[in-house]
Amino acid sequence: MGREMMFGEAIAVAITEEMQRDSSVVFYGQNMAMTDRDPYVRKFGKDRVRITPISETAEMGIAVGAAMTGLRPIVELYMSEFMLVAFDEVINEAPRMRYMSGGQVKVPLVFKAGFGFAAGWAAQHSNSILNTMMGIPGLKLVVPSTSADAKGMMKSAIRDDNPVVYLHHYMLTLDKSEVPDGDYLVPLGVADVKRAGTDVTIVATAWMVKKSLAAAEMLAKEGISAEVVDPRTLAPLDVDTIVQSVRKTGRLVLVDQAPRQSSAAAVIAGEVAEHGFRYLKAPVKMVTAMDTSVPYSAPMESYVLPSEERIVSAVKSVLAAQAAAV
Amino acid sequence: MQSKEALGKERLIWMFTQMSRIREFEERVKRTFVEHPGVIRGHAHLGDGAEASIVGSLTARQENDLVMPSYRCHGYPIVLGTDARRLMAEIYTRKDGICKGFGGSMHLADPAHHFVGTSGIIGQGIAHAAGAALTAQVKKTGQVVFSFFGDGSSKQGAFHETLNLAAVWKLPVVFVLENNFYQAYTHIRLEDANFMAGDPLSQKAKAYSIPGVTVDGTDPLAVYEAVGQAAERARAGQGPSLIESRFYRFTPHGNAITVPPVPTQFQEHEAIEVYGNKAEFEAARANDPIPKFRKALIARGAISAADADRIEAAARAEMDEVVKFALASPLPAPEDAVNYVWA
Structure with a gap:
């Protein structure tokens, strides 16, 4: 059994379910949680749901340090290109920490961003920079195409003990398809x-x-x-x-x-x-x-x-x- | 916190002991390049000259507080209780290294001793330290995070973005800016706007409306007091502070960058090697924090000259053993390299 759900909604449901399930999950980014009416703030409070300045290095760098010490941060980056401002954290910090420490630390975090916005956003906001994040040992890259995968893979990404870049395609946001009910997980690394x-x-x-x-x-x-x-x-x-x-x-x-x-x-x-x-x-x-x-x-x-x-x-x-x- | 005047004899002796251990460890690292060429690979950055600042700062720690320095990171875990033999073994690329030979000098980590890890990329560890402080805040652990970085880092975006956000979120973190007057090989007078204007680097705190204090980083008690007050403030939920701790490093930025098989070792300090300013270097040498603290402790009656000698001799003996252990440790098996990619 399941129900029809928009792609974007499926992601939100996944984040909400995982935040309910695990109090170490925190969620923050720019232009979110601006008022007390924000649904995440209402459910989880301002300690776990936060607004940030436009500071991608700090946003992602703080996530790395938080993940190393016991939180499971989800960073809302909005557009994949904004990660480029602070790509060091994506490519050369988050996926390196466990290896460099000889397995002493883990870095369970999710960098969430939209991409491929083919709706008149022109050269700097419409890119598909996926290739650059493949082949970075220690970094997972998730790119769902249906609402069910969007939900099931976000849940798996949050529970994964590795850094995960979760890219959702803007042009799919409003697409509706069936999502199975309940604690639905899609394993990462399976086509x-x-x-x-x-x-x-x-x-x-x-x-x-x-x-x-x-x-x-x-x-x-x-x-x-x-x-x-x-x-x-x-x-x-x-x-x-x-x-x-x-x-x-x-x-x-x-x-x-x-x-x-x-x-x-x-x-x-x-x-x-x-x-x-x-x-x-x-x-x-x-x-x-x-x-x-x-x-x-x-x-x-x-x-x-x-x-x-x-x-x-x-x-x-x-x-x-x-x-x-x- | 205890005032610096109230610190007991035992604590003062502990401080002197830790400073001596760091110095002896760093001396061994430096000598390894001469005595055992090729045993250390890549780039090593030493903290000799920083002992008062490191130990003074860490004296202000409470039991579970976390420490996240830059890649110039040997000194902190020595104080925190990491097995110095395993630190040296890591620097020597060995299997018994604290990171099993995966990290090396720039990437030491020992989370079991509250030393979470470092980044080799300048300034990024500042953001990571604030992240550890976010964990402490969300989980209400009462911990304070001690973030250490150089003056060079304070021109990185990570520094500015993190200080702003740490102030916005009132994160329990103390930012210790270790001003050793050289950004790698470049003198600070060539690249820091505050310094060029005759202002202290702690001035940068004003941009984020947090306390900014400059202390004499060659005086461990002054550092203890400044960092301790900042830690109390952080623990009370009042947010971060910036401490500029001024001292001089006695070795250049790192061992010379050479391409194998050309051997590498430490050259003269940049003051001499690059700028021809021997007077600056000699003046800093004359202000060595370790003999200075030893003298102060003897004057305070906290220690006798004979006890100080014994402590220094013990540190030398310990680090001789450390080198022996590290040299005897085997190299990792090549196929170990595929471990720890994924958690």
Whole structure:
């Protein structure tokens, strides 16, 4: 049993449930908890729910120190790019402390931010900087695409003893889908097949899952069966599920909102090249943003970002490549 | 808290003992580069000259208070009760090191002795210390966090952002700015606006409307009093303070940065090596906090010259053993490297 829930609401429910469950969870960020009417403040009080100045280094650095000493902080950063102001804390502090101490400390925290805001936010607020946070040993990177995953993975992120960057795609915020009732957890590091298929594997995350599912629907009408795999966690990456899908379909299209060489797709393509080459009947194809910044004006913005049509065309091209090879 | 005049003989002797132990430890680290080249890798930063400031500050600690210094971090755990042999073994890259060879000189940690850990990136530990203070505040543990960092850190965004937010949240933290007059190799007169204007660095506290005090960091009792008052204020829920503790470090910023196989060791202090100012260095040397405190304790009748000699000899003997232990400890197994990535 479950109920329909908006993506954004599912995240809020997860945070609320975990704060109820564990008094060591604290939640803070800019422009939140400004009045006593704030729902989190009403439930949990101003000690555990706090407003901060615009000080990302202090916000995230304090979370690192708090996590090392027994709290489980969630930092609301709003936009993933704001982490760049203080990226040292994300890349070179939070994930290093346990290792450098020889396992004496742990750093259980969540850096929560939205990303990929393709709604006229232009070059500095619409990015997909996921690739830069993959492959940082000790750092988990969570990118849900459905309300159920949004809830279940936020709950797992809060309970995880490692630092977790939790990125939610802005364009999914209002999407409704079913969320199972109760203490619903989705394990981190496990990919999910969002649509089963036999002709081609499409790997995508977040908003690109939605676009890929729409493309799969269009392809189905033409008799092409696409399997859509959502890694859900980009670090650690569930390479095995992706390779198993490629083993079944023999073809791979990777869809990513970032420019080619800063995409998660590029990393995944490399893993498949090493671990799944023998299953491939055609070269892999990446559908990514163009090598531009994200422009402001709508026609230019949609031009540079992956579209359902480009995904459909990429799928057809890998199918054609196979035919040519035969 | 007890006034500095009221500190008992036993406590004063403890202070002198800890100062002597830090000095002897740091002397061993420095000598290792000459006597056992290659045994220490990377970069080591010493606290000789800082002993009065470190020990004076930590004398103001209560049982469970936490300590989070910068990467110039050898002295604090020595005082907090960490096994000095395991500290040296860590600096020597060994398996018995306090961090099992994963951290080294810049990244010592011993949370079991209230030494939470350090960051090797300048200034970031200030924010981490405030985070530990947030834990103390939310969990109502009554702890105060002692944050130590250099004058160079006080130009980092982390310093300014953290002082503001710690003041806003009234976090139980004492910020001890250890002004040794050199930001790595650069003299403070070239990079600090307050210093250039003839103002103390504690002036920076005014920007965040918190108390700011400058003390003579070569006098452990003066440091004890200033830090102790700040700790009392923090424990009473009144928020953070900034203490500028002024002293001189007797070695350069770190061992010379060389590329293997070129051996590295400590050169002359920057005052001489870079700026040709031998007079400045000699004057600081003449104001060495350890003989100064020894003299003060003898004058106060807290200790005899013979007892002071015995304490210093014991510190030397202890640190000789520390070096022997660290040299005898095995290197970690290569495959140990995959441990502790994930909790």
